[in-house]
Amino acid sequence: MACGTRAVLDAAFGPRSSGETVYGKRLTRSLHAGMIVLLDRGFSSNTFLAAVAATEAAFLARVSAARKPPVLARFDDGSHLSRFGGVEVRIIECEITITTSQGRQTGLYRLATNLLDPHRYPASDLVSLYHERWEVESAYFAIKKSMLGRRVLRSKTWAGIAQEVYALLSAYQVLRIAIADATETTPGADPDRGSFSVALRCARDQIVQAAGIIADTVIDLVGTIGRAVLDQLMPARRLRVSPRAVKRPLSRYAYKSLKVDRRTYTATLSINILTPTISP
Known part of the structure; x- marks a missing residue:
């Protein structure tokens, strides 16, 4: 996914018998110089990062705190030079504190990147950028909630499943393009403010109900969606957090009996870059 627009760049899928890193490696076919790829801990192995670096794309990956990479040199921004296999990386260790009305929580994060110049790519900027991975x-x-309504795919064959997945991704991509094109015409309007639900409802009205269609005319479907999105722009993005919880597929009401907090809270964020000591 492109973090700025949430458009699809590539996709790979298959049986669960293969891990997500197997399908992730297929996506390296779409990586090239000029990209910064944001990766979670599941994709931070030496082999995977080497495969990404071989495409000449940059990466910014979260790595496990259990790893003990050597400190080869220290930079003024608090990051340090290290090596994962045959790839030179900068390691950024930081302490992130999230404060809400329910209290304060602090966590330690370790990021690795092959952007080695601390002056062009300061540690604080990269830590802030990594937050965009949640896009x-x-x-x-x-796709799963707004488009599918949490329904599972209907097909029982591999060919049918592939057809459904590509149909979903194609429809999703058209809507994202319409949102991005529309917000681009409005100065200061970020694609984040374009509502996917508004675009989806408008598209359904146009196609299913044939709303606004006049015979012998060209139907401006994308323009109609774009106008609906611009008429109902969402406010600028606010920093909010929602406690994570294990999904309960048998009952959506189980959260009540377990007293799981599912509310969303407005938050403030503070970042402290940690400076390592160089081993003798």
Whole structure:
């Protein structure tokens, strides 16, 4: 996914018998110089990062705190030079504190990148950039919740499943393009402010109900969606957090009996870059 627009760049899928890194490696076919790829801990192995670096794309990946990479040199921004296999990386260790009306929580994060110049790519900027990785989760939500309504795929054959997945991704992509094109015409309007739900409802009205269609004319479907999005722009993005919880597929009401907090809170964020000591 492109973090700025949430548009699809590439996709790979298959049986669960293969891990997500297997399908992730297929996506390296779409990576090239000029990209910065944001990766979670599941994709931070030496082999995977080397495969990404071989495409000449940059990466910014979260790595496990259990790893003990050597400190080869220290930079003024608090990051340090290290090596994962045959790839030179900068390691950024930081302490992130999130404060809400329910209290304060602090966590330690370790990021690795092959952007080695601390002057062009300061550690604080990269830590802030990594937060954008969550845009892919918003894209998954749009497909699974907004488009599918949490329904599972209907097909029982591999060919049918592939057809459904590509149909979903194609429809999703058209809507994202319409949102991005529309917000681009409005100065200061970020694609984040374009509502996917508004675009989806408008598209359904046009296609299913044939709303506003006049015979012998060209139907401006994308323009109609874009106008609906611009008429109902969402406010600028606010920093909010929602406690994560294990999904309960058998009952959506189980959260009540377990007293799981599912509310969303407005938050403030503070970042402290940690400076490592160089081993003798």
